[in-house]
Amino acid sequence: MALTPVERRNSFLREDIHNTEPETFEEPPAVITTPVGDMWPRPYYLENGLRRVQPYHFTYNTNCKQRWRGRELLEIFTDEFRDRPAEYYKEAIENGTIVVNGKRASSINHILKNGDIISHTMHRHEPPVTAAPIGVVHEDDDIIVINKPAGVPVHPAGRYNFNSVVEILRAQRDYSFNPSPCNRLDRLTSGVMFIGKNRRAADDLSVQIKDRTVKKEYVARVVGEFPDGDVVCEKPILQISPKLGLNRVRANGKEARTVFRRLAYYPPAPREGDDQTAAADEEEKQRQEAEREGKPWKSLRGYSIVRCRPLTGRTHQIRVHLQFLGHPISNDPIYANQRVFGPALAQNDDRSDDDDDIVTRLGRMGKDEVAEAVAYHDEMVDDYNKRKAEKLSGEVCEICNTALYTDPGVHELGIYLHARKYACEAGRWSYETELPAWALPPAGFEGPTEATVESDPLAADLAKLGLNDDGTVTEERRKAEAGEAADGEEQQPAAVAVAAA
Structure with missing residues (x-):
């Protein structure tokens, strides 16, 4: 599902990137517009060969989808945004970090209607990437x-x-x-x-x-x-x-x-002291075993x-x-x-x-x-995103109580x-x-x-x-293949053609 990200102005400055003091959570914006501020400079820092981003608050906005109309707010989040547990969304609705049309929902059972704009402000934790320069x-x-x-x-x-x-x-x-x-x-x-x-x-x-x-x-x-x-x-x-x-x-x-x-x-590099004849015999044995078992992977060296x-x-x-x-x-x-x-x-x-x-x-x-x-x-925010995410480190964020992940x-x-x-x-x-x-x-x-x-x-x-400069098949090759097909041979795209070096 496509969401419109709205970034919120934050107090991060380059000199306080390493500040570990918990920041104060601000109320969601009263007016839902794009954009709502920005962070500059970006909250990067380098550590252990990785480029990291200091966690920050971020607001996702989306219009009420047709399939959401007439359904409860909590039900929508628990059904379609399963990267977090239902209890998280219940608390987010109750404390106002999930709002409808810029206002707190009357209850977790708030019914959505056509034209509603749903906003979710969350403490965002980005995965680190390599610190190698571009x-x-x-x-x-x-x-x-x-x-x-x-x-x-x-x-x-x-x-x-x-x-x-x-x-x-x-x-x-x-x-x-x-x-x-x-x-x-x-x-x-x-x-x-x-x-x-x-x-x-x-x-x-x-x-x-x-x-x-x-x-x-x-x-x-x-x-x-x-x-x-x-x-x-x-x-x-x-x-x-x-x-x-x-x-x-x-x-x-x-x-x-x-x-x-x-x-x-x-x-493979020969190990010191290996008997080369025995190694060759073992390699042939593995090849035959792979062929017999239908497991070509086992014979690749x-x-x-x-x-x-x-x-x-x-x-x-x-x-x-x-x-x-x-x-x-x-x-x-x-x-x-x-x-x-x-x-x-x-x-x-x-x-x-x-x-x-x-x-x-x-x-x-x-x-x-x-x-x-x-x-x-990889835009989808669903249970698959959770399954392919980094392994949990066992720690949680002090601000949002989100489970943290290993590098x-x-x-x-x-x-x-x-x-x-x-x-x-x-x-x-x-x-x-x-x-x-x-x-x-x-x-x-x-x-x-x-x-x-x-x-x-x-x-x-x-x-x-048999290919043109743009990679398409030449007319001569097409005619030749068509002629073979006319002779009763079923034509399939070539799996592989090997020309002598």
Whole structure:
């Protein structure tokens, strides 16, 4: 459910950010308008490698929905905002932190009607994010090209507000600065992002990206030894759960294509004193056991650094295609999660008969297994938000009595997926970053420390793969496939095509 946030002016100043004295709770605003004040400077502080936000009061406003008409106020909150217990909402209505049309409700049984405006003022606790700086790759009068750290959402959404790229940039520059993101990166993903300094520049670049006139390259760290050469996955992708933002390969999904090239493979480091012959025998034994049990995951050893070129822009496209190919991103909390997808991890699986089970298992996961905001769309305030929230620390806030959470672990601050390069098809501009630390050779191994020409997926000859420059299928290939279908062979989108290196 969409809520309109209204920020309230607070007494936070930069010099008292570390003040731990409880603040006095103010009455909700008598007039429901947007906005109601603001906090400047932002109440940030850095601690233990994390960017934190001092808790603050925040008012959510929403108009009475049609389905709420004629229903009791407490019932609405307990049914639709289940991130807090019913007792909390009862007290909030009684003490006036939940109001209707700017006035205290007559009782918890107050009946809502058309035109009512419901306001909920609460003490807001934002999750911390990494303290890693937002790097600047390029800046001119119109745009800023940044290197987004993993784990930081782009826009304020869900439990994140000030701890977002947009708000951090505003805090670093000026209150009047209004950054306009031109491309989208999931919270868990790092890398190149374009920030428009004005609406015209943002709209122009957004159109270029949408019209597929921009080449994109990502780098990922995946499980096992990824094949050499051009690996092309053309399986369509379908969103099977809008609520969770979960996507899978499905024949009735949207067209999706990704070109992959391996940069490096790093096998498990041999332990000192290991018998190499015995180790090889054990590896073969594990491979046979995995094949016999139908559990390919068990035979995957080591990891690969893979460069990825998405030719289409489906949500979670690279993550889903890598999972389908049997080489999911190593620390992907969703698509490399056996508790969600089972031991085969949906390798070569485009069936839909287990979708409901997968959605159910994912919905039940806690943050031990699933990082907060598994999808880009984490605006929902409901029981799922509670289940995927950080683990409780056992402490409560002295002001609002809200249960507090532990700090996120390293595995919750990002995944091994990085937007490394964006380039204009016409060659007018190109921006790239260095390889992230997790893509560099591990201790005791030699390997590439920068992207190589041989592994560049942007250099792939799309014509040889039957694709146009914009990633669509060539007419010649369509005719050839149509001819094969006419001969009685049922045509399906290619699962993978491997060209010799």
